Amino acid sequence: MRRVLIVGAGQSGLQLALGLLAKDYDVTVMSARTPDEIRAGRVMSTQCMFNDALQHERDLGLNQWEADTVKVEGLGVSVAAPDGGRALDWFAELDHYAQSVDQRVKMAGWLELFEERGGKLVIHGVMTSELDALARLYDLVIISAGKGELVQLFDRVPERSPYTQPMRALSLAYAHGVRPRPEHPDKMAVRFNIVPGVGELFMIPAYTLSGNCDILFFEGVPGGPLDCFDDRPGPAEHFVRILDLMRQFVPWEYERCRDAELTDAKATLAGGYTPVVRNPVGRLPGGAIVLGMADVVVANDPITGQGSNNASHCAATYLDAILEHADRPFDAEWMDATFERYWAYARHVTEWTNALLQPPPPHVLQILGVAGENPAVAKRFANGFTDPTDFQHWFMDPALWEKYLAEL
Numbered sequence: 001m002r003r004v005l006i007v008g009a010g011q012s013g014l015q016l017a018l019g020l021l022a023k024d025y026d027v028t029v030m031s032a033r034t035p036d037e038i039r040a041g042r043v044m045s046t047q048c049m050f051n052d053a054l055q056h057e058r059d060l061g062l063n064q065w066e067a068d069t070v071k072v073e074g075l076g077v078s079v080a081a082p083d084g085g086r087a088l089d090w091f092a093e094l095d096h097y098a099q100s101v102d103q104r105v106k107m108a109g110w111l112e113l114f115e116e117r118g119g120k121l122v123i124h125g126v127m128t129s130e131l132d133a134l135a136r137l138y139d140l141v142i143i144s145a146g147k148g149e150l151v152q153l154f155d156r157v158p159e160r161s162p163y164t165q166p167m168r169a170l171s172l173a174y175a176h177g178v179r180p181r182p183e184h185p186d187k188m189a190v191r192f193n194i195v196p197g198v199g200e201l202f203m204i205p206a207y208t209l210s211g212n213c214d215i216l217f218f219e220g221v222p223g224g225p226l227d228c229f230d231d232r233p234g235p236a237e238h239f240v241r242i243l244d245l246m247r248q249f250v251p252w253e254y255e256r257c258r259d260a261e262l263t264d265a266k267a268t269l270a271g272g273y274t275p276v277v278r279n280p281v282g283r284l285p286g287g288a289i290v291l292g293m294a295d296v297v298v299a300n301d302p303i304t305g306q307g308s309n310n311a312s313h314c315a316a317t318y319l320d321a322i323l324e325h326a327d328r329p330f331d332a333e334w335m336d337a338t339f340e341r342y343w344a345y346a347r348h349v350t351e352w353t354n355a356l357l358q359p360p361p362p363h364v365l366q367i368l369g370v371a372g373e374n375p376a377v378a379k380r381f382a383n384g385f386t387d388p389t390d391f392q393h394w395f396m397d398p399a400l401w402e403k404y405l406a407e408l
Helices: 011-021 035-039 051-059 103-116 128-135 149-153 235-249 251-257 307-325 332-356 362-371 375-383 388-393 398-407
Strands: 003-007 026-031 072-080 086-098 120-123 140-143 169-176 189-195 199-208 211-220 268-271 281-283 289-292
Touching: 003 011, 003 128, 011 026, 011 103, 011 307, 026 103, 035 103, 051 086, 051 307, 072 362, 072 375, 086 362, 086 375, 103 120, 103 199, 128 140, 128 149, 140 149, 149 281, 149 289, 169 199, 169 235, 199 251, 211 235, 235 251, 235 268, 281 332, 289 332, 307 332, 332 388, 362 375, 362 398
Parallel strands: 003 026, 003 140, 026 120, 072 189, 140 289
Antiparallel strands: 072 086, 169 211, 169 268, 189 199, 199 211, 281 289
């Protein structure tokens, strides 16, 4: 029986671990926190998983909260006008619903499920110096902890990493009591609000420890008015600040939140990180090699909501590659090939995400405007969040957009 060690207990690491367990691998997961500590901790992210990623969970029997979680049936885009109104506003339905489950709920539940299914769980934060001895005990060691010392094992790939600093200042709050958008009160949707030159506000229906809720998520241009959380305010002040920014820049969304309140005292978060692509093979001081996955090797800004989707696709790709490799050695050549197999998908997400961090070129502004008049364009844009590889065929290139527009 092949032995696999996975360091990190997030979407990708636990999905892969549970997938390998189902195929009778000997799997150990190392987590820095217990399930109870995760549930009692601060929110870790925003997330919205679209159908293709959700299907990976269903295939492994991991969709424990699907019946209870609000269904995200569409995506809407609003662009703020200088007068405080909306220069553009439209909504399109998804072909298949999306869902967002608070990672405190999911990761705690999956850790418990991992143990129930026979996995070995070790609660211990791992340092690089400890991995040398551990690596000798396993056929394969995978690093899925996207933050901390272990990430330094993996070198940045400059030609795939155009940015050297955070491109957005991030701030969020999970809230109960947000009213539906009046334009589509019976259809829950992710609302993508663009404030030119200032940043973006995403409104994401979600499920948390206390039931269904909404995530209020600002992405601010660094140095701009949304970049105002460096003082790390307490939860109450953080929430008030987010509401004040909504009232100032996206008043139509603020109206939905007049009676909202935080879901819990740990339901706020602020920060930022530099988008980066890294080499998937890490070398330990003693010479052993380890494989990076998900955010360790491809960390995109959350402006396109693809973090958890990427993680799910990465876990599914790595699972297939491990199973196909059978009893052969997991050498550096196999690790590189396995990552490139994932990169064939993830590069499209990365290129699309990095493009949206820049001021939109004229053809993208035209796309958003035409989508407000043509439901086919709006629907294709919305469903691109499920399959971002489609954007290469029409959205990313002005010539391809002109060709598509002519065909409509």
